[in-house]
Amino acid sequence: MQTLDLADIELREMNATLHAQAETTNQTAWEIVNPKGAHAIACGIDAPIEVTVKGSTGYYCAGMNKQATINIKGSAGPGVAENMMSGKVIIDGDASQYAGATGHGGLLVIKGNASSRCGISMKGIDIVVHGNIGHMSAFMAQSGNLVVCGDAGDALGDSLYEARLFVRGSVKSLGADCVEKEMRPEHLELLAELLEQAEADAKPEEFKRYGSARELYTFKIDNAY
């Protein structure tokens, strides 16, 4: 286990060290101590390494992650795992706004709650939230899967494209063009797989699926207001 202590080194040195890890590195286990809410921790990694952050993080932790598995042993600030390409990010606590925003791939697991705009503009990422999510989540979500074991706030999936949304609890309101859809066997299978990967204690049958009504896909005046 390699340790990077943010009480001793600057953010730049910490990230540069992680960025220097190549595909074939044998130093695969890293821990970051004393994060103290710093921003941009462990962003831009592109290597199959495991990074454990011992504490809570500021904005954009694990941003644009590729390949790495990043465990946050605390809560995460806004934009955690934004634009993630691949790999896995697990947050033991809660996540602030924009968790997983624009993510293209990989798996984001939030064991607590996520704030507003979770999965905004997601582009292929899978997100599993053990708790609740805030308003405007999955706004303009393009593809990927958002699984919410708790409740969802207002305007879920507003202006949604092809992302699939699964919610176990209540949905305060659906956004424009977001509708409840039939849960077919392939969705149950997918959900079971995601729940298992995220170690979430829930059954696929307990969820409802939401998706795009595809009414906004072609510009027409009836949708312009």
Added chain:
Amino acid sequence: MTDTFNGAPHTAPIQSATFSNPVNAEIRRAAATGIYDIRGGGAKRKLPHFDDLLFLGASMSRYPLEGYREKCETSVSLGTRFAKNPIELDIPVTIAGMSFGALSGPAKEALGRGATLAGTSTTTGDGGMTNEERGHSKKLVYQYLPSRYGMNPDDLRRADAIEIVVGQGAKPGGGGMLLGQKISDRVAEMRNLPKGIDQRSACRHPDWTGPDDLEIKILELREITGWKVPIYIKVGGARPYFDTTLAVKAGADVVVLDGMQGGTAATQDVFIENVGQPILACIREAVRALQDLGMHREVQLVVSGGIRTGADVAKAMAMGADAVAIGTAALIALGDNDPKWEAEYNALGTTAGAYDDWHEGRDPAGITTQDPELMKRFDPIEGGRRLNNYLKVMTLEAQTIARACGKNHLHNLEPEDLCALTLEAAAMAKIPLAGTDWYPGKPGTSY
């Protein structure tokens, strides 16, 4: 029309200046379709512009440089504030961001070729970076947009600079729309969306909301790219003093300021013509902001929106810009709106010079299209050559003016070299009205 009708005195029919024929036609079109007009390009209305300024030239009190022989430098460094590798350009005319999707792959390639030949940079757009564009652009600026279409850390790291787009002159506060006709398989794949559907580009970023957040976003982008490349912030011409101040506060290396004449691929006509300010009104306010912060020339200012000639370049720089960007003019240099396609423009219900339905993907010149047959009409090598020629002419023109003003570098041009032809231009550009030493709002005067 005579002043009699059926032999009797008669008042001649008078067309309304308010309800003119074009206005009435638009009312009828709206009534018939229920849809507002979407088009490409920038503001078409007549605006106070660089044409309303003149250079004074050297005379008894100023010493000119010999027009062809004496050195007049044109180079510029962009991104000297924080980046390890600022962009070094031979000329201060850059190519503005235009997307693959709005433009064809070969058109993007031609922009890269022309810019590289001329020693300047080109810029991606909403839709990601293509290999053609990267491969043919020695200096490529990668736009970081609200949609994040195609955004990935690999392209971020192979960019020479990053331009965070907060707004653009054609539509400050507005998003974009790429209509389904232009969503080919390749465009759809790059944007992670189904083929053929209309693609909306959000008007604001998904993971930050204000300058304090943006400062942290810039930190993240710098960390991901190892603090190597400059980070620009692009804003539309809305509140240039405050926008520039906040961009500097957020940590920009370069501020890109785009006036309402700057083009877009597709937006509502009402937005293009009624929101934002002409670039003439924006430059001095942005420069004032930089000067107030002690950052003029430290943070470079790139201005765009209606730049057409070397005279426009020189005037923008005399007002304090470090460089300019061109978009519409570059497309025209490539062959957009060329009268040789007049018959086809007519068939689309328009005429050469007025064609602006770029979003429909039926561009006869094969530039703003994804139609494989139309794209064949455009040769990227020839297009690159034409763009290079045009950029060289602009540079020579700007040098000619600078030498006449006694300047051995375009950056040495200054407001004192200019006068304004109209009160409006004098007020907006804070340049004295010709024949006077005064402009409206000049400090120390009561007007």
